[in-house]
Amino acid sequence: MGRGKLRIYLGAAPGVGKTYAMLSEGHRRVERGTDCVVAFVEHHDRPRTEVMLHGLEQVPRRTLAYRDTTFTEMDVDAVLARKPAVALVDELAHTNIPGSRNGKRWQDMEELLAAGVDVISTVNIQHLESLGDVVETITGVRQQETVPDEVVRRADQIELVDMSPQALRRRMAHGNVYKPDRIDASLANYFRPGNLTALRELALLWTADRVDEYLQQYRGEHNIRSTWQARERIVVGLTGGPEGRTLIRRASRLAEKGAGGEVLAVYIARSDGLTAASPKELAVQRTLVEDLGGTFHHVIGDDIPSGLLEFARGVNATQIVLGSSRRRTWQYMFGPGVGQTVARESGPDLDVHIVTHEEVAKGRGLPVARGARLGRSRIIWGWIVGIAGPGLLALLLTHVDADLGLANDMLLFLALTVASALLGGLMPALASAAFGSVLLNWFFTTPLHQLTIADPKNIVAIAVFFGVAMSVASVVDLAARRTHQAARLRAEAETLSFLAGSVLRGETSLESLLERVRETFAMESVALLERTSDVEPWTCAASVGAHPVTRPEDADVDMPVGEHLAMTLTGRVLPAEDRRVLGAFAAQAAVVLDRRRLVGEAEEARKLAEGNKIRTSLLAAVSHDLRTPLAGIKAAVSSLRSDDIEWSEEDRAELLEGIEDGADRLDHLVGNLLDMSRLQTGTVTPLIRAIDLDEVVPMALGGVPDGSAELDIPETLPMVEVDKGLLERAVANIVENAVKYSSQDVPVTVSASALGDRVELRVVDRGPGVPDESKDGIFEPFQRFGDAPRGSGVGLGLAVARGFVEAMGGTITAEDTPGGGLTMTLTLKAVSGHRPPPAADVPARVIS
Numbered sequence: 037m038g039r040g041k042l043r044i045y046l047g048a049a050p051g052v053g054k055t056y057a058m059l060s061e062g063h064r065r066v067e068r069g070t071d072c073v074v075a076f077v078e079h080h081d082r083p084r085t086e087v088m089l090h091g092l093e094q095v096p097r098r099t100l101a102y103r104d105t106t107f108t109e110m111d112v113d114a115v116l117a118r119k120p121a122v123a124l125v126d127e128l129a130h131t132n133i134p135g136s137r138n139g140k141r142w143q144d145m146e147e148l149l150a151a152g153v154d155v156i157s158t159v160n161i162q163h164l165e166s167l168g169d170v171v172e173t174i175t176g177v178r179q180q181e182t183v184p185d186e187v188v189r190r191a192d193q194i195e196l197v198d199m200s201p202q203a204l205r206r207r208m209a210h211g212n213v214y215k216p217d218r219i220d221a222s223l224a225n226y227f228r229p230g231n232l233t234a235l236r237e238l239a240l241l242w243t244a245d246r247v248d249e250y251l252q253q254y255r256g257e258h259n260i261r262s263t264w265q266a267r268e269r270i271v272v273g274l275t276g277g278p279e280g281r282t283l284i285r286r287a288s289r290l291a292e293k294g295a296g297g298e299v300l301a302v303y304i305a306r307s308d309g310l311t312a313a314s315p316k317e318l319a320v321q322r323t324l325v326e327d328l329g330g331t332f333h334h335v336i337g338d339d340i341p342s343g344l345l346e347f348a349r350g351v352n353a354t355q356i357v358l359g360s361s362r363r364r365t366w367q368y369m370f371g372p373g374v375g376q377t378v379a380r381e382s383g384p385d386l387d388v389h390i391v392t393h394e395e396v397a398k399g400r401g402l403p404v405a406r407g408a409r410l411g412r413s414r415i416i417w418g419w420i421v422g423i424a425g426p427g428l429l430a431l432l433l434t435h436v437d438a439d440l441g442l443a444n445d446m447l448l449f450l451a452l453t454v455a456s457a458l459l460g461g462l463m464p465a466l467a468s469a470a471f472g473s474v475l476l477n478w479f480f481t482t483p484l485h486q487l488t489i490a491d492p493k494n495i496v497a498i499a500v501f502f503g504v505a506m507s508v509a510s511v512v513d514l515a516a517r518r519t520h521q522a523a524r525l526r527a528e529a530e531t532l533s534f535l536a537g538s539v540l541r542g543e544t545s546l547e548s549l550l551e552r553v554r555e556t557f558a559m560e561s562v563a564l565l566e567r568t569s570d571v572e573p574w575t576c577a578a579s580v581g582a583h584p585v586t587r588p589e590d591a592d593v594d595m596p597v598g599e600h601l602a603m604t605l606t607g608r609v610l611p612a613e614d615r616r617v618l619g620a621f622a623a624q625a626a627v628v629l630d631r632r633r634l635v636g637e638a639e640e641a642r643k644l645a646e647g648n649k650i651r652t653s654l655l656a657a658v659s660h661d662l663r664t665p666l667a668g669i670k671a672a673v674s675s676l677r678s679d680d681i682e683w684s685e686e687d688r689a690e691l692l693e694g695i696e697d698g699a700d701r702l703d704h705l706v707g708n709l710l711d712m713s714r715l716q717t718g719t720v721t722p723l724i725r726a727i728d729l730d731e732v733v734p735m736a737l738g739g740v741p742d743g744s745a746e747l748d749i750p751e752t753l754p755m756v757e758v759d760k761g762l763l764e765r766a767v768a769n770i771v772e773n774a775v776k777y778s779s780q781d782v783p784v785t786v787s788a789s790a791l792g793d794r795v796e797l798r799v800v801d802r803g804p805g806v807p808d809e810s811k812d813g814i815f816e817p818f819q820r821f822g823d824a825p826r827g828s829g830v831g832l833g834l835a836v837a838r839g840f841v842e843a844m845g846g847t848i849t850a851e852d853t854p855g856g857g858l859t860m861t862l863t864l865k866a867v868s869g870h871r872p873p874p875a876a877d878v879p880a881r882v883i884s
Contacts, residue, residue, distance in 0.1 A: 040153045044159060048160075048197070048198045054158040055077060112138075116148070116153075122155070142187050205223060268291060270355045271355070272301040282394075283358070283393070284325050285324075298330065341374050344378055348382075355386065356389070358391070418456045423464075450472075466506060559581065559592075563580075563586075563603070565585075566601045577629055588604050590604075595615065598626065601626055669702075672695045675691055731760070733788075739771075762840040762844060763840070771784060779801075794866055803857050841862055849861050849863075
């Protein structure tokens with residue numbers, strides 16, 4: 037037995053009438069003959085709700101004792117033993133008394149659904165688990181009884197029961213919700229107009245989100261690709277810092293305010309590969325934006341504001357979200373910053389949002405993955421500080437009328453030497469120490485302005501200064517390099533850890549792995565080349581980026597993987613320390629390539645197995661279903677040719693009619709077999725043109741007995757873009773199948789209607805119907821549902837019909853007929869604009 041269906045009445049607030057609506061639906065079900073019972077309903081002494089219980093069967097409740105008090109709860113066992121078609125279960129978020137079968141009523145409901153019982157239930161918006169904090173902020177009351185959102189979202193139907201705050205307060209004032217002694221307190225606290233308005237908004241927004249899910253599902257099922265509403269495109273500029281998560285969430289909320297909003301997170305990296313932001317933090321932010329329905333992009337560019345604006349305009353963005361700068365106040369002397377530059381140059385077509393966060397003005401700090409190389413700009417600044425600094429300091433000290441003493445002068449020069457070591461490394465510091473020693477001798481030791489030293493103590497002082505300066509510079513430079521190397525190793529470890537995690541998660545996309553390589557090393561393109569032998573030319577297995585190379589000799593970086601596989605990168609030459617990480621990526625790429633090929637081989641094996649299954653089924657069908665009409669034809673012909681019997685005209689006509697019927701059945705079976713074979717090999721090419729349904733559908737009913745089908749095709753329907761021959765064959769197969777299973781005294785109904793840019797053709801029968809779990813299976817080849825007699829077909833009619841309809845760009849689905857039976861719905865594309873003139877019939881072109 038299949039799982040039952042769940043329908044939930046979602047209330048915006050207590051007292052809006054959700055229980056009343058549920059009981060009204062129960063009465064409607066009973067009037068239609070449905071076996072509906074009340075599993076548990078709490079009327080809270082509301083007279084109108086209590087009256088609605090009259091006329092409905094109520095399953096006895098289970099009595100439980102807890103803390104010297106008796107309580108009643110829903111008796112799940114009794115409901116399962118009663119086994120109704122529909123059960124009414126009130127207050128889905130209710131917590132059961134200790135000792136009950138389950139802790140929550142929604143868990144009781146899950147048991148009923150698993151047993152095949154349809155459930156109609158109720159819940160208020162404030163009881164949804166995800167909204168608990170929001171409701172507490174609005175009303176000041178923390179809801180102790182909650183239900184997981186996923187339980188409600190899985191419902192087959194959700195109906196919002198809503199009421200304006202003024203109407204609900206009047207209902208309370210009239211005593212229709214609470215007893216008189218509770219009315220005043222409730223109106224003054226929980227049921228204030230502001231609270232009710234906020235709860236109503238929550239309910240409307242939550243339901244609208246669920247409606248949007250239904251809409252997206254419908255569009256996907258009907259292959260609707262056209263845009264129904266304009267959408268916002270929001271670009272989030274990331275720096276790799278911790279504020280990125282805040283920016284992504286803020287952009288997601290902005291996108292949710294407009295229908296179909298899209299979030300695109302972009303990281304602009306300078307051309308320094310692993311010396312960029314933390315790969316771990318970027319991986320976390322990538323996962324976050326993808327979990328929120330957005331996309332992550334990695335762009336290389338030395339000018340971050342220009343790169344961000346170019347990307348935003350390239351994707352036709354409408355808004356840019358940036359974070360407030362993490363720079364300290366004094367750092368603005370070097371420039372206005374990315375946010376101000378983007379806002380100034382964005383123009384009128386882009387809105388720029390600057391979002392505050394906890395890292396504002398705390399300083400950028402050193403990047404996590406600084407490389408061992410200091411960079412040209414730092415080395416230049418190191419030489420400037422090491423050479424120009426001592427000169428300026430000497431001029432300053434000689435023009436200031438203050439005698440600081442030689443010791444203090446040496447300390448000031450030593451500070452500049454240490455600063456040059458921090459900026460430019462060892463060589464600028466050594467030069468600064470030597471130049472500082474010369475300046476100390478020239479300006480601050482007697483005799484002045486000479487390179488000689490009269491006092492031996494000053495000789496020792498200057499020598500000690502030079503030695504200390506060299507030692508401090510060496511230690512500072514070594515510590516800086518060790519720090520940088522440790523940071524680089526940490527960046528490599530994070531990258532390798534993420535790579536190992538992708539292996540464990542089973543990520544098998546070769547292109548995404550190559551894109552990860554390109555992002556990590558800031559390359560222009562990455563390609564995976566392979567060849568079968570040493571003399572064969574290289575072929576590209578996969579590539580990302582612009583202008584990938586076709587030979588390893590043409591690449592800036594070549595990483596061999598085995599004898600006949602190589603990863604090539606273009607953009608810049610990598611240092612030797614980067615090749616270790618690149619080798620790990622290359623090895624993983626080889627594994628992913630092998631895995632992809634194994635998956636392809638498995639798919640080919642699956643297709644071969646499916647083909648063998650079809651051939652086996654075909655042999656079974658030929659051995660019985662085709663031989664049955666042949667046996668009837670042969671028996672009739674043998675009887676007619678018999679010389680020892682004289683047949684009357686009536687008998688002769690009956691035998692000839694049997695021969696004709698058998699031949700028609702053979703023709704139909706062989707036609708379906710040939711059609712299925714052509715569909716399997718992909719040799720059916722429809723010739724699409726605009727036609728009216730009333731030209732095709734009546735012709736498709738020629739193969740069914742008179743009076744077995746009723747036609748309802750309005751003349752005002754728009755024309756459809758189909759192949760006339762294929763559509764006729766598809767409709768004929770569907771109608772014949774419906775007539776075969778439909779009740780003898782109820783004809784099959786064939787009707788059509790227009791819906792937007794589509795036309796739906798429905799074939800409705802009143803037969804036994806098909807369970808939900810079997811609806812897809814009836815379209816498989818050689819499948820016959822239920823107790824269809826042997827000889828009534830090989831089970832290809834619906835499979836051929838679906839193949840023809842999908843070949844014409846349409847869809848065919850099976851749905852339950854209200855009141856019993858099955859409805860086949862063909863969705864076809866309508867002709868837009870004016871109705872074209874009729875054209876000559878052109879059959880479908882079949883490639884044989």
